[in-house]
Amino acid sequence: MRAFFSVVLALAAVVLLAPGSASAHPLGNFTVNRYAGIEIAGDRVYVHYVLDLAEIPTFQVGDRVRSRAYPARLADELELSLDGKIVPLRVVERRVAMQPGAGGLETLRLDVVYTARANGTELAFADRAFADRIGWREVTLSARDGARIDAASVPSSSASDELRSYPEDLLRSPLDVSVATATFAPGDASGAPPALRAVDARKHQGGGFEALIERGDISLGVLLLSLLVAMFWGAAHALTPGHGKAMVAAYLVGTRGTPRHAFMLGGAVTVAHTSGVFAIGIVTLALSQFIVPETLYPWLTLVSGLLVVAVGASVLRQRLGHRRAASHDRREDGRHDHDHPHDHSHDHDHGHHHDHGHSHDHDALTSKGILGVGIAAGLLPCPSALVVLLSAIALHRIGLGLALILAFSVGLAATITAIGLVAVYARRAFSRLSLNGRVVQALPAVSAVLILAVGLVITAKALPGVL
Template structure:
């Protein structure tokens, strides 16, 4: 017991230290699934040069590994990277749509060709490689007279990520350009922290041009503030765990990583937008038992663990589907499941409330009828009251498992990257242990909130039946316990609808 308490104290101190520590550098703070784009345009009187960079985070890079590693030796050599870039850059050039429209003239389409192509891998989270492809493009254009330049690049436009365009001139000036002349991310090498909440999403521009120098710029790309302290702390802890997984594995590191995985699983369960703790209100909608809470928690652990394993193995094997799209659709399915459960809970609460009202009417009828008619109404009263209780106690096994599946259906991206890194390092068992710890942490949070709500519900029921308290507060407590099941059901329903709608409206 003392050792367990001491270990827990160490983990809490370490987690608190992360809150105060300076944020560590991270290659892709927008997520390990992102594909990021940068285009630096340089305008000349007779041509447009473009430096196009495609920077893939850890998961997309892992998916491309079988395609790049042509000799299947498990590594990417400089020759293999060069060959991949040579095949990739023409696709980037073909996805560019650009025109120049002289004042008073018609639009002239531009056709870009590749002047050089290069690719390199850069260590990312958990020491997994990220892939950076740089393409130098050029296209002839008549910019010796005033006109309008349009530029757009649809290369893998469906992938979420940072999208940045800058425009500068040499012998050509821009007039009220909508984008700056210098990069804010050092060409996707360092993302500014104050923009992470509202990342750049510029994939097309239209800018007026004229001969000369001294460009002017209009409104730059949108800026935003950083995330809330709790979300930032969880993200920092994610990075710390990924560093542990990618480093040397010792018994101390292993124990610390497992403990941190537990804390991160709990932290992800209460992050804004996940809705897992709100789903725990399901257990308070009626007289849920501790066994019900444990059943939901166990189902969350199993579902989340299996989901991470399936997706992680698929990425490692080079599956071609977009990771963020998979998470999006899993989120939609999860929301629909929660909404369906909310509908069922609401229906049950309404039926229970109606039967309670009928039971009260039966009781009032008995009192008004007097002793001589008690026998005649005994059956109706007993049946009504008993039926009302039956409608308010317990859950179906299907509903409990459904809530657990909904709570664990969307795999944690950080758990996925940890598993992928562990598989790549040959630490399969260690990775699976960490994934299970993530699920247990999530389930512990969900179960704890469920048990707390069950306890609160029981306290309210006890208070409502206390004659002394009823005499002091009137029917307020009784009214609260009467509307709590309906309110809980509506909350669960709204959370489910919100999760599903958010997934449907996600623009990728």
């Protein structure tokens, strides 16, 4: 029992004290970060090349990158030209370091020193390794041992300390430099190769959702508590920017949704997010040679945006149609009342007709909009959930991983549902206030326009990533 409560306290600490981002790699779980430090030392050119792989690429290609034969293959992706002629790079030294990452996965750092003879005065360099992967790319150029650089297109010192310490102010817009040019004068004697420094252990951030998969033996009580913590992280994640919170609220207002529709939306979000995690996981595991997982995110964002545009246009069309129908009915009522004094029966019939149209509106809402809005809100999987899935596979805890991901998705959907319920009840309260009738009647149409605008913004943000 004492052990159980100690684990409970530990898990509570995870919830209350862990940082918002549990990624052990400061640039994110998907990144492949590259650095090329070019040194002209006497009559030699040295290229100190560094690969810093985050958790997911390490999971995918780590075995290949840390093989002894890999530096020679990597040299084919690095082009060094002297006076316009491409010169071959010879491997001088190689070093591999594995470090703990998020969710029990590892990160990988590869240091390789290449060399060539400095025959010339004009240098050009291009790094084409992992060109399709996101991450930090940096090139520096310096001289020593009698050599001199007259002009260079890149700095002589590394902003990231050779991928050891990334500047906080550049994490959201990392360097993207993969080419360099310079004019130089070589020295007379051969300079020694650069010494590879020891790699400091990266501080492992063990908190957050990913930490749940790392626990040792888990009893039933701890399992249930872990699922609750996963739900907490999902709910907290839904409060971060994105996930269609404004869209969901506007949709339920614009379509006169009910609490039942809010819960249905939550269920759709759960299914969409869980399915998205599994789909990206399958791509990461089985199709990584053909599809880079992170390149799917802009496409998923585009699909989400187009879904929102379609839903917004549909809701706006329905609202405008209902307003025209209501205006027509009022004109017909006026003429009918003038011609026939027995209007009580007609009013009753008209009221019945109105109720039927309102029911039809809810049916249309359920069949045409809820699934689209739910998919749009949950389609983009959280990278932390993907890390948990890959960790579960690596640690042979697939059942636990799937349960945690589902609980995370339920927590995310719970927040979306709560926002939807607030929107539904706020609309009802607003409609009861003694306000201008036109203002109340305009709310659904305004909400539809807001949905359409949100969809257009999402689509516009996705286009640069897919074009």
